[in-house]
Amino acid sequence: MERRKFFREALLLSATVAVECTTVGLNTLFKAAASKGLSYYVFVAYSYPLATLALLPLPFIFRSTTTVVPSFKFSILSRIILLSFIGVLSQIFGYTGIACSSPTLSSAISNLTPAFTFTLAVLFRMEKLALRTLSTQAKIIGTMVSISGALVVVLYKGPTIFLSTSPSSTHSTNSLHWLMGSPSVSNWVIGGFLLAAQCFLLSIWSILLTQIINIYPAELLVAFLYNLFAAVIAVPLCLFAEQDLSLWRLKPDIALVSIVYSAFLGPSFNTIIHTWGLRLKGPVYIAIFKPLSVVIAAITGIIFLGDTLHLGSVIGAVVICVGFYAVLWGKANEEVANDDSGFASLGVRASSDSTTPLLLSVKVEDTEIINGSR
Secondary structure, three states, X not given: OHHHHHHHHHXXXXXXXXXXXXXXXXXXXXXXXXXXXXOHHHHHHHHHHHHHHHHOOHHHHOOOOOOOOOOOOHHHHHHHHHHHHHHHHHHHHHHHHHHHOOHHHHHHHOOXXXXXXXXXXXXXXXXXXXXXXXXXXXXXXXXXXXXXXHHHHHHOOOOEEEOOOOOOHHHHHHHHHHHHOOOOHHXXXXXXHHHHHHHHHHHHHHXXXXXXXXHOXXXXXXXXXXXXXXXXXXXHHHHHHOOOHHXXXXXXXXXXXXXXXXXXXXXXXXXXXXXXXXXXXXXXXHHOOOOHHHHHHHHHHHHHHOOOEEHHHHHHHHHHHHHHHHHXXXXXXXXXXXXXXXXXXXXXXXXXXHHOOHHHHHHHHHHHHHHHHO
């Protein structure tokens, strides 16, 4: 049992880190495609239908035989439709913000997500706020430390630690500057506000999805329906917003690659992993991975683009890891405390039942039946 639980925890941790890696890659690909003329409305409109097709067979192939799923009601359907609408808005805001600014700013602004999510989770009573317990203190401090570490990576460079000496480093750096673009100050500010709005919408999205998956614990079906209704909402909305039909014609270039990448590793893969993680751990656990995107972006830039490693990146990465570990430790302690209290309550009930005489219990049951009949 313990080995199975450890394997599940390690798998969820690895999958959530993989989601952040794919998100950083997707943002970079989209910026490259947007620099070539890809409209963010076209990108969103194509991504959701392709993601729906990718998820279509999964609920039938991987049908769970152990989880008891309640009957599908209209209240669940209406929440999934609302979830899809919020998801589409967040995607439009996010990709519009990246087109106005850069993937680097997107990774930096995404550090607002843990703070938004933690606040909403406390308001909706999904997280316990017992300030005197070590687990709550660890989660609060860890969240703030992770955000601070991400800000260190973004705002502080420091002296150079590692300088790439490869001949392609200059070309890679120039390619990176072309990829990020050189947006004006006004566009940069607008992009920042749009990305901040996306973070808030994603926090609401996580809270709502947690409620849905607690009521209807079928991750693959919920992910499929989410992408289906998101496609139904996104396609007419984006067609209305982007009326230049020439932009809807796709060619075998970076735009097509980014859309296919998004379809299989964006709304589909990300939604499945997030839905699974939200059911097991809750919204704060998923949101705390967001500061890792800054570190991932810095590491990929050093490895693949020949960027220079600065002291600020190292310090920020260490701070993020400390805060990340603190939140994980707090969540683990909270789960252990809940398990212990659950076993304790069961033990109290069992001991009280075992000490109750049989004839007395029968009399009590008979009395309850007679009073109920009256």
